[in-house]
Amino acid sequence: MIHLENLHKTFKTKAGPVKAVDGVGFTAADGAITGLLGPNGAGKTTTLRMLYTLMKPDVGSVRVDDRDAYREPEAVRRSLGVLPDARGIYKRLTARENIAYFGRLHDLDDAQIRRRTDRLVEALGMRDFIDRPTEGFSQGQRTKTAIARALIHDPKNVVLDEPTNGLDVMTTRALREFLKQLRAEGRCVILSSHIMQEVGALCDHIVVIARGKVAIQGSADSLRAQTGEANLEDAFVKAIGSEEGLQA
Amino acid sequence: MKAARIVMVKELVEIFRDRKIVLNGLLLSPLLFPLLIIGLGSLAESRSRTQLESELPLPVIGAEHAPNLVAYLRSQNMDIEPAPADPDAAIRDQEKDVLLRIDPSFPEDWRASRAANVEILHDSSRQDSEIPVRRVEAALKGYSQQVGALRLIARGIDPGLATAVRVNHRDLATPEAKRGMSLAFLPYLLILSAFLGGAYLVIDGTAGERERQSLEPLLATPASRSGIMSGKIAAACVFGMLGLLLTLISFKLSFAFAASGPFKGVDVSLLAIGKLLVVLLPMVLLGTTLLTLIAASVKTVKEAQSYMAMLMLLPILPTVILLVNPVKNALWMFATPFLAQNQLILMVLRAEDISPAQWAVYLATGLGLGVLLWLAAARLYHREQLAVSA
Numbered sequence: 001m002i003h004l005e006n007l008h009k010t011f012k013t014k015a016g017p018v019k020a021v022d023g024v025g026f027t028a029a030d031g032a033i034t035g036l037l038g039p040n041g042a043g044k045t046t047t048l049r050m051l052y053t054l055m056k057p058d059v060g061s062v063r064v065d066d067r068d069a070y071r072e073p074e075a076v077r078r079s080l081g082v083l084p085d086a087r088g089i090y091k092r093l094t095a096r097e098n099i100a101y102f103g104r105l106h107d108l109d110d111a112q113i114r115r116r117t118d119r120l121v122e123a124l125g126m127r128d129f130i131d132r133p134t135e136g137f138s139q140g141q142r143t144k145t146a147i148a149r150a151l152i153h154d155p156k157n158v159v160l161d162e163p164t165n166g167l168d169v170m171t172t173r174a175l176r177e178f179l180k181q182l183r184a185e186g187r188c189v190i191l192s193s194h195i196m197q198e199v200g201a202l203c204d205h206i207v208v209i210a211r212g213k214v215a216i217q218g219s220a221d222s223l224r225a226q227t228g229e230a231n232l233e234d235a236f237v238k239a240i241g242s243e244e245g246l247q248a
Numbered sequence: 249m250k251a252a253r254i255v256m257v258k259e260l261v262e263i264f265r266d267r268k269i270v271l272n273g274l275l276l277s278p279l280l281f282p283l284l285i286i287g288l289g290s291l292a293e294s295r296s297r298t299q300l301e302s303e304l305p306l307p308v309i310g311a312e313h314a315p316n317l318v319a320y321l322r323s324q325n326m327d328i329e330p331a332p333a334d335p336d337a338a339i340r341d342q343e344k345d346v347l348l349r350i351d352p353s354f355p356e357d358w359r360a361s362r363a364a365n366v367e368i369l370h371d372s373s374r375q376d377s378e379i380p381v382r383r384v385e386a387a388l389k390g391y392s393q394q395v396g397a398l399r400l401i402a403r404g405i406d407p408g409l410a411t412a413v414r415v416n417h418r419d420l421a422t423p424e425a426k427r428g429m430s431l432a433f434l435p436y437l438l439i440l441s442a443f444l445g446g447a448y449l450v451i452d453g454t455a456g457e458r459e460r461q462s463l464e465p466l467l468a469t470p471a472s473r474s475g476i477m478s479g480k481i482a483a484a485c486v487f488g489m490l491g492l493l494l495t496l497i498s499f500k501l502s503f504a505f506a507a508s509g510p511f512k513g514v515d516v517s518l519l520a521i522g523k524l525l526v527v528l529l530p531m532v533l534l535g536t537t538l539l540t541l542i543a544a545s546v547k548t549v550k551e552a553q554s555y556m557a558m559l560m561l562l563p564i565l566p567t568v569i570l571l572v573n574p575v576k577n578a579l580w581m582f583a584t585p586f587l588a589q590n591q592l593i594l595m596v597l598r599a600e601d602i603s604p605a606q607w608a609v610y611l612a613t614g615l616g617l618g619v620l621l622w623l624a625a626a627r628l629y630h631r632e633q634l635a636v637s638a
Binding site: 055101 | 250251254255258261262265266457460461462463464465466467468469470471472632636
């Protein structure tokens with residue numbers, strides 16, 4: 001379970017301070033997919049970066065499985081599987097070596113790494129390219145490698161920043177099935193997206209973020225009720241106040 | 249600690265998969281040294297031999313004024329040529345190394361036993377005319393002394409009277425030290441290959457990792473930031489030391505082959521090579537940590553590389569300063585980076601003793617500074633902006 005409370009983050013820029021996240025808070029339950037929906041620049045990535053301890057919030061707290069992320073950052077990172085917005089992989093290593101590197105950094109031994117890699121290869125459909133150097137991989141192959149690498153330690157909590165960005169339809173569908181599988185295994189899954197249909201189809205709990213604030217949150221039914229719109233996408237647009245930066 | 253080891257192994261595996269980098273980073277300087285040492289050695293030797301021993305072409309202006317002098321110069325293995333139309337231009341355009349002008353008043357002064365004027369035309373900024381000019385000077389001086397002595401004898405005076413003080417030199421330089429003089433450029437090359445040997449790995453591992461967006465996922469693992477950074481520095485140090493070891497082996501082999509010429513007898517015994525290794529190890533650490541510090545604070549690989557030119561100049565500074573302002577070895581020198589290595593390398597090659605105090609000062613400051621830079625780089629790695637690419 002992941003609990004975020006009243007997160008604030010301001011960046012200094014040449015043009016003056018920019019408030020990227022302005023009081024975001026929500027709870028992501030185990031065995032559920034929580035979706036952050038918002039236009040580009042709404043503060044989704046910054047919120048997630050604070051969640052996986054890359055950045056320190058100015059105000060607010062992050063708790064992962066009842067551990068404070070800023071008192072025990074290493075323990076929290078150990079219990080998280082993270083696919084960040086930046087998902088570069090090492091070109092001179094094979095996909096398997098990329099995954100094994102992260103496994104070792106998570107203190108796994110070689111036997112554990114082999115076993116879990118085999119399972120992820122099966123689940124993500126990576127058999128054709130698992131032993132190839134990643135130079136020249138397609139976007140989908142790179143994303144799959146990055147996801148496998150993030151999940152090598154079998155984390156209870158999974159955080160994915162725009163996981164379907166740049167993927168083709170087939171890969172996207174396969175990935176969604178994989179996320180449902182993670183949910184069925186009782187994991188706590190958080191993903192961010194700017195695609196309304198994806199969040200609507202996949203997520204049990206939806207947090208709509210705009211201009212650094214939570215505009216509205218709840219289940220799909222609850223969002224429809226709160227906005228008085230019969231159509232979920234209309235509810236999103238109404239809550240944010242514009243369609244700009246969103247994708248149907 | 250464990251994270252550092254994992255990161256180090258992965259960085260090394262990655263770099264050894266890139267043949268071009270391995271070739272450039274590990275084999276270039278070991279291949280360059282023999283070429284430089286054997287090539288330069290034989291070049292310098294053959295040049296000084298030909299310039300010293302071959303017939304020197306010497307254009308003379310006004311040769312008709314002093315036929316005896318010209319005949320004497322011919323006897324000194326010089327080929328007297330007619331003067332070019334514009335002697336000054338011939339020197340300036342580097343067509344001639346040296347010219348001799350005999351003054352029209354020469355015969356008159358000669359007969360009156362006055363000092364007769366001759367003039368040597370040359371360009372003192374041209375190194376390769378140095379030997380010809382010295383030869384002409386020596387010949388003229390010999391002629392002058394010979395005729396002067398004859399004149400004194402003709403007047404019944406002992407020529408020795410004209411020499412109030414006779415200056416003799418006793419050169420106490422050891423043979424190794426004399427040879428070491430021609431080695432002024434070697435410390436720079438050795439220091440440079442130690443200092444920047446791990447450069448590629450550092451830039452690729454920090455600025456490059458950020459540019460390729462793989463740093464953020466790495467920092468999302470439980471591994472501590474200082475552990476990750478230490479692993480990268482350690483990998484660069486291992487790579488740099490491997491390059492250094494290969495360079496020193498090739499250094500030893502090429503001096504073994506360059507058994508003649510100006511490099512003859514340079515001390516490249518195993519002990520000396522071992523000492524060089526100890527001298528250069530702190531340099532590997534310094535270069536790697538300094539570059540990590542730079543590469544972790546800039547945004548792109550390009551930006552990091554732009555600092556390389558500056559870093560390449562650093563090791564040359566002491567050599568240049570010593571060239572302009574030579575100073576005696578003092579203990580403070582062994583605490584000054586680059587200067588210390590420069591002096592120590594020369595001392596090793598000249599087979600001079602290095603005192604325990606000098607070793608202690610050198611190693612303490614060299615390694616101490618390296619550790620300090622290491623800690624500074626670790627601090628920088630804890631900055632939030634580091635992870636966020638572009």
